[in-house]
Amino acid sequence: MKYQTTPNKAANAPARTELRAVLVGLDFGKGNFATSLDELFLLSKSAGVDPVTTITGKRASPDAALFVGSGKAQEIADAIADLELELVIFNHALSPAQQRNLERLLQIRVLDRTSLILDIFAQRAKSHEGKVQVELAQLQHLATRLIRGWTHLERQKGGIGLRGPGETQLETDRRLLGVRVKALRGQLEKLQRQHATQRRARGRNSTFSVSLVGYTNAGKSSVFNSLTKAGAYAADQLFATLDTTSRRVYMGEVGNVVLSDTVGFIRELPHQLVAAFRATLEETIHADLLLHVVDAASPVRLEQIEQVNLVLKEIGADHIPQILVWNKIDAAGLDPRAERDEYAKIQRVFISARTGSGLDLLRDAISEYAAGNLVNTVGQTSVDDSRNMHV
Numbered sequence: 560m561k562y563q564t565t566p567n568k569a570a571n572a573p574a575r576t577e578l579r580a581v582l583v584g585l586d587f588g589k590g591n592f593a594t595s596l597d598e599l600f601l602l603s604k605s606a607g608v609d610p611v612t613t614i615t616g617k618r619a620s621p622d623a624a625l626f627v628g629s630g631k632a633q634e635i636a637d638a639i640a641d642l643e644l645e646l647v648i649f650n651h652a653l654s655p656a657q658q659r660n661l662e663r664l665l666q667i668r669v670l671d672r673t674s675l676i677l678d679i680f681a682q683r684a685k686s687h688e689g690k691v692q693v694e695l696a697q698l699q700h701l702a703t704r705l706i707r708g709w710t711h712l713e714r715q716k717g718g719i720g721l722r723g724p725g726e727t728q729l730e731t732d733r734r735l736l737g738v739r740v741k742a743l744r745g746q747l748e749k750l751q752r753q754h755a756t757q758r759r760a761r762g763r764n765s766t767f768s769v770s771l772v773g774y775t776n777a778g779k780s781s782v783f784n785s786l787t788k789a790g791a792y793a794a795d796q797l798f799a800t801l802d803t804t805s806r807r808v809y810m811g812e813v814g815n816v817v818l819s820d821t822v823g824f825i826r827e828l829p830h831q832l833v834a835a836f837r838a839t840l841e842e843t844i845h846a847d848l849l850l851h852v853v854d855a856a857s858p859v860r861l862e863q864i865e866q867v868n869l870v871l872k873e874i875g876a877d878h879i880p881q882i883l884v885w886n887k888i889d890a891a892g893l894d895p896r897a898e899r900d901e902y903a904k905i906q907r908v909f910i911s912a913r914t915g916s917g918l919d920l921l922r923d924a925i926s927e928y929a930a931g932n933l934v935n936t937v938g939q940t941s942v943d944d945s946r947n948m949h950v
Contacts, residue, residue, distance in 0.1 A: 775823030
């Protein structure tokens, strides 16, 4: 056997309810393949799947029909038969044709990385806004795969009495899907207007706004709870937080600061999710300061920082000042400290949200940025007033 199973069952363990799955990953010679595969394992566990085995391979480029090629596809089929598996999860984005061809060959459900992340988001969304955003992303992803639902009509074969019903049903589905997508977009636009009204109110009150961003599972919610005592849900799992949570925090001389916890990012974050979650990410786009939370104990922390910055650029938030918050220093064996750049501005703060070490330095850093922002705001207001008086 070329594949290896994951030993996670005791001999007399109770029966598991999770779907038994095989994970598939191909190394195309780009990026950190092993880390990406480990991440797929965690994503699968977060979705409630039991990843029994992993199959890997190397290719110069994906196969047009099956993505993995016929030989590797047969290896997957053998694993499914030997281990009685119920699901195949690819660590890649599959085209609709590749997914359809694989399901026909393997006679089992096939998910790609995008579908898996969408499923996790669907499970975790709690607020009305979160559910609307996830449903919109799922429908947009489904739009390219509608044909999969009607293969029983054998549209590919054509023939008398077979073409018409298939086309009619597909067109009906597309129309209904389009109507639902339009309704969801309307709801999101209404939510965006509400957020804009709230931001204008904060702007009139000159309230300094801070958003926590970072790679999923870096500890954003733990940092948020440590600073605000909000008790927001935090867990050692991917995408524990989907819905934005905001709290006012008193920061001494600078007064109240609004702190917002946002959804975590991940490599190859589906574009449908970035677009659908734009209403949630608006808090990030319009923040005065970003606290970019980093897992200091992660061996790929620099790559994760780069991935987060790529998403921030995609949503138009790359111009906002950042403080890198190196969290989990207790696990990394680091000491709490604050580092400044050549302009004497705080650039990094090393903390542990779990132990509370370095949190005082982070509060001081936020206060320092907020104080500077208030000075700039007062100065700009004075200039504007003087211009008005001159006129």
